[in-house]
Amino acid sequence: MKNKINKMNFKCKICNHENGSDCALTRHLNKMHKISKEDYILKYYFNNIHPLCKCGCGNPVKILKSYPYRNDFINHHQTKGDNHPMKGKHFSKEICEKKSKSLCKY
Ligand SMILES: [Zn+2]
Numbered sequence: 001m002k003n004k005i006n007k008m009n010f011k012c013k014i015c016n017h018e019n020g021s022d023c024a025l026t027r028h029l030n031k032m033h034k035i036s037k038e039d040y041i042l043k044y045y046f047n048n049i050h051p052l053c054k055c056g057c058g059n060p061v062k063i064l065k066s067y068p069y070r071n072d073f074i075n076h077h078q079t080k081g082d083n084h085p086m087k088g089k090h091f092s093k094e095i096c097e098k099k100s101k102s103l104c105k106y
């Protein structure tokens with residue numbers, strides 16, 4: 001009866017089947033319900049409403065397989081602010097600079 005809280009995390013929200021691990025839950029979803037972990041998370045954690053980028057561009061963010069189950073922003077959107085492509089076109093220079101900087105790291 002230990003680890004009861006942990007087990008809750010791996011419990012299938014569709015059929016209440018208890019899974020021993022996150023991997024087991026993923027396998028269970030694929031095999032028993034024929035849905036991917038992403039679809040499951042989208043449906044049961046976000047009520048089928050795809051979370052959107054927090055910068056306000058209206059684009060859906062990536063669903064993550066583990067907590068917090070979503071990205072807050074699409075890549076690079078968190079740094080754009082007022083230079084967002086929906087608002088203007090001054091962003092390209094900024095992005096080019098950032099890209100070349102990150103390329104230097106590698
Ligand atoms: Zn199930």
Ligand SMILES: [Zn+2]
Pocket residue numbers: 053054055056057058059073074077
């Ligand atoms: Zn965005």
